[in-house]
Amino acid sequence: MAAHRDVDLTLFGATGFAGGLTAEYLARHAPADLRWALAGRSPERLRAVRERLTEIDPACADLPLLTADVTDPASLADVARRSRVVLTTVGPYLRYGEPLVAACAEAGTDYCDLTGEGEFVDRMWLAHHATAVRTGSRLVHACGFDSVPHDLGALFTVQQLPGDQPISLRGVVRSAARFSSGTYASAVLAMSRVRQAREAATARRRAEPRPEVRSSRAVGGRPHRDSDLGYWLLPLPTIDPQVVARSGAALAAYGPRFRYSHYAGVKSLPYAAGGALGVSALGLAVQVPPVRDLLLSRVHPGEGPDEARRARSWFTVDFVGEAGGRTVHTRVSGGDPGYTETAAMLAESGLCLALDDNPGTAGQVTTAVAMGENLTDRLQRAGIGFEVVH
Secondary structure: OOOOOOEEEEEEOOOOHHHHHHHHHHHHHOOOOOOEEEEEOOHHHHHHHHHHHHHHOHHHHHOOEEEOOOOOHHHHHHHHHHEEEEEEOOOOHHHHOHHHHHHHHHHOOEEEEOOOOHHHHHHHHHHHHHHHHHHOOEEEOOOEOOEHHHHHHHHHHHOOOOOOOOEEEEEEEEEEOOOOHHHHHHHHHHHOOHHHHHHHHHHHHHHOOOOOOOEEEEOOOOOEEEOOOOEEEEEOOOOHHHHHHHHHHHOHHHOOEEEEEEEEEEOOHHHHHHHHHHHHHHHHHOOOHHHHHHHHHOOOOOOOOOHHHHHOOEEEEEEEEEEOOEEEEEEEEEOOOOOHHHHHHHHHHHHHHHHOOOOOOOEEOOHHHHOOHHHHHHHHHOOOEEEEOO
16 A cells, blocks of 8 residues: 555655764664655754755755645545655654554554653554554554664574573673763653553553464563673663563564563662663653642753763663573663664664565554564664673
8 A cells, every 4th residue: 555655755854863873873873775764843943954965965956845734634644645664753752653653554554653651652552553453554563662672682582592481591791881861851741651551561461462372462570680690680661671671572483481681780789779760750740730840840851962972872681581491691782872873773673674575564563563574684783782691
């Protein structure tokens, strides 16, 4: 249905900071014959982005500019009908995301975003998964640092283990980087909506089919020292374990019984204790509306660290998997997670959906289900490491 469209890929939100980095990545790395466009609400700012991209690749002077706004459903429907794949960096997604998801699901257009908002993902499954299945649209959320390294890293790890045995897997995140302003705003919003998020998750569990002969689940861990990795582990209440568990439910490679736990890894006990207290204090503070508004006023969406700061940043995600008496340790690693690598992950997700021979699927699906090894291969070529440590 989406084969005969004006463009292969449209980037919505190109005038923002993360969107601009994604546009620059595409200007540098997209194939010369890719038909792609920029979309946003300000024609003037879109033209400024196009001029900047033209300095990278003169061919970008001909990029189509599509005017669209999240408050104008007709404009989003037009973008979706004209595109095979739409990428969006416009968040927080709970506030701004649903109209574009709805437009893509209805038009049979593939969709990728950068959300880490579990409530948003659950509500979009409830509202638009069935439509996307009917039209053939692939709705792929969390295509940045949330949750590509964790989702594809888990897939990479279970592929090193026997697939006919129960698998226990833990992922441990470490980084030296500044959180993106969008991630911060989304986290504050999510912490202030614990009840609503629980309601959405419960509604989805009741409605979503489960595997009949297999089980896959994210399990909460406790703070402890990991003797294999040498770090103190703090459970991370992010969307990543839910994404990994959904891939585990969909793919037989994760074995008959798959369990995943997700942590931040720190070197010292005092730092671990301080981090746990800090997260708890933030979770309490955001329940008070004036405090929440103050915290949100300290970040400015559309801004981010300069290139030198990003060049010094890094991340690793270590995975330890156990199955059938065998233990394997793998690692996903890269540069600045919040901006540089997130832009690469989103762009390569869009290119993968537009250009690669992916598994046949539709509806709301994870990166591992929609693209799997094709996206892993693309990210490796982009400089993100996937390795077996031992």
